[in-house]
Amino acid sequence: MIYCSQAISLTYRLGLLDPDQGQVQVYGRPAAHAVAAGLVGAMLQDAGLMPGVRVGELLAMVRSLYPRPLPLDDLVGVADLGSLLRRRVDRLSGGQAQRVRFAAAIAGDPQLLVLDEPTAAMDVQARRNFWQQIRAFAGRGRTVLFATHYLHEADDAADRVVVIAAGRKIADGSPSAIKASFGDRQVRFTVDPGSPVSLAALAGVRAVEQRGTRVTLHSSDPDATVTSLVGSGLQWSDLEVGGLDLEASFLQLLGGQS
Amino acid sequence: MTGFVTLEMRRSLRDVRYLVIAVALPIGLYLLFAGLFGSHGQRAQGLPQSVELMVAMIAYGAMWAVFSATGPRIAHERAIGWTRQLRVTPLTPASALAGKLGTALAVALPAMLLVCLTAVLSHHVALSAAQWLTLLTVMWAGVLPLALLGLAIGYLVTEEIAFPLLMALYFAFGSLGGLWMPLSAMPRAMQDIGRALPSNGLAELGWRIVGGQASVSTAVLVLAAWLLGSALAAWLAYRRRARMATS
Numbered sequence: 001m002i003y004c005s006q007a008i009s010l011t012y013r014l015g016l017l018d019p020d021q022g023q024v025q026v027y028g029r030p031a032a033h034a035v036a037a038g039l040v041g042a043m044l045q046d047a048g049l050m051p052g053v054r055v056g057e058l059l060a061m062v063r064s065l066y067p068r069p070l071p072l073d074d075l076v077g078v079a080d081l082g083s084l085l086r087r088r089v090d091r092l093s094g095g096q097a098q099r100v101r102f103a104a105a106i107a108g109d110p111q112l113l114v115l116d117e118p119t120a121a122m123d124v125q126a127r128r129n130f131w132q133q134i135r136a137f138a139g140r141g142r143t144v145l146f147a148t149h150y151l152h153e154a155d156d157a158a159d160r161v162v163v164i165a166a167g168r169k170i171a172d173g174s175p176s177a178i179k180a181s182f183g184d185r186q187v188r189f190t191v192d193p194g195s196p197v198s199l200a201a202l203a204g205v206r207a208v209e210q211r212g213t214r215v216t217l218h219s220s221d222p223d224a225t226v227t228s229l230v231g232s233g234l235q236w237s238d239l240e241v242g243g244l245d246l247e248a249s250f251l252q253l254l255g256g257q258s
Numbered sequence: 259m260t261g262f263v264t265l266e267m268r269r270s271l272r273d274v275r276y277l278v279i280a281v282a283l284p285i286g287l288y289l290l291f292a293g294l295f296g297s298h299g300q301r302a303q304g305l306p307q308s309v310e311l312m313v314a315m316i317a318y319g320a321m322w323a324v325f326s327a328t329g330p331r332i333a334h335e336r337a338i339g340w341t342r343q344l345r346v347t348p349l350t351p352a353s354a355l356a357g358k359l360g361t362a363l364a365v366a367l368p369a370m371l372l373v374c375l376t377a378v379l380s381h382h383v384a385l386s387a388a389q390w391l392t393l394l395t396v397m398w399a400g401v402l403p404l405a406l407l408g409l410a411i412g413y414l415v416t417e418e419i420a421f422p423l424l425m426a427l428y429f430a431f432g433s434l435g436g437l438w439m440p441l442s443a444m445p446r447a448m449q450d451i452g453r454a455l456p457s458n459g460l461a462e463l464g465w466r467i468v469g470g471q472a473s474v475s476t477a478v479l480v481l482a483a484w485l486l487g488s489a490l491a492a493w494l495a496y497r498r499r500a501r502m503a504t505s
Contacts, residue, residue, distance in 0.1 A: 051269075
């Protein structure tokens with residue numbers, strides 16, 4: 001299972017901060033106890049690695065902190081560290097350091113892996129590899145909870161998405177369920193500037209976005225919208241009809257809030 | 259916890275700053291001063307030069323060993339987020355703190371022993387087995403206030419300040435505390451300041467032990483006061499950081 005949530009709640013979840021009200025429970029116990037019992041592993045944003053040691057030494061030390069660590073060979077395989085074990089931690093590239101952080105986070109074979117903006121500093125290839133590694137880890141029957149600003153990442157990787165805005169939960173479900181809950185589709189086309197027809201008046205249109213000559217209509221009934229577009233006398237071209245992506249759904253959710 | 263302390267010790271012993279300042283410098287100063295002033299000259303304590311200097315340099319090396327393993331390292335680890343990462347492992351914050359302290363004390367020992375070895379080899383310093391044992395045990399325990407002071411500074415100040423601040427304290431405690439030259443050679447007011455420093459307390463303990471003098475009350479009092487003060491400061495600084503949680 002892979003969940004996606006929002007960043008700030010993660011620090012509470014891990015017991016790094018105490019909530020003002022209420023309490024945070026993980027696996028039926030306070031968050032800090034779950035961490036102490038080795039049930040939780042985490043990759044925090046901008047978290048560093050112990051300086052002045054080799055990658056192999058660091059991972060051996062982190063494994064020794066957990067009651068049931070993953071075998072070192074598994075760790076090296078999952079995080080793709082084969083050639084790095086003898087490298088000094090201070091001499092790693094950004095992507096390599098992130099792999100070592102990932103290995104440290106799963107060293108204890110935690111039930112729950114928490115990732116806070118895990119791919120923020122990665123290039124496209126590294127990001128793709130990383131999500132493959134995460135899926136491999138989740139495939140062992142583990143839960144992964146991550147926070148991200150890249151909504152397409154949540155769309156691609158998460159089984160369940162929780163959207164929190166201004167401190168309130170505004171959506172909770174699978175990415176496809178969230179997208180489907182709007183029932184909206186997008187109708188895109190290019191139009192001559194200065195057209196007299198009001199695009200918002202076309203059948204089924206709920207929202208209009210226009211960038212230059214490119215128009216995106218959010219429609220509850222794309223068939224009706226296209227029919228009325230054809231009958232409108234507008235000069236249009238490059239018609240596309242498609243679903244909303246998660247980012248557009250998210251923006252609609254936020255729009256509905258205000 | 260064992261794995262954590264072992265790795266902390268290993269990286270401390272590899273640290274160039276530790277090797278140069280805590281190990282090589284006291285040995286070099288010992289050879290220089292003991293060579294300059296001769297093996298048989300006496301200083302204020304009524305001890306042979308070679309022995310008195312040995313005790314002073316044990317204190318000096320041990321002081322930097324515990325400083326280098328605490329303050330600059332803790333401040334650096336807070337800055338790069340290692341402290342935070344460690345907090346999401348099963349290692350409790352209290353164990354991490356105890357581990358740091360244990361490491362600091364552990365790396366003080368080689369620095370102390372190597373000064374003794376140098377003194378024995380170069381100036382044939384000879385003490386009874388009981389004296390060696392008492393000297394090293396008592397001085398080792400006496401380093402604790404300095405280790406706690408380093409810990410407090412590591413949690414109180416930023417990375418940029420921690421290293422120069424501890425370096426300044428190291429030289430101030432060394433010179434004013436009578437490790438470079440006897441306090442008796444200094445003006446009265448300076449002597450009073452010197453006697454209140456933990457470095458002087460530490461060396462004084464050693465001088466009394468090798469000189470066979472029983473009364474060590476002032477030095478013990480000074481060290482006890484520094485122990486309480488440093489422990490309190492370290493505890494408060496640590497709690498403040500823990501509450502901020504982000505660093």
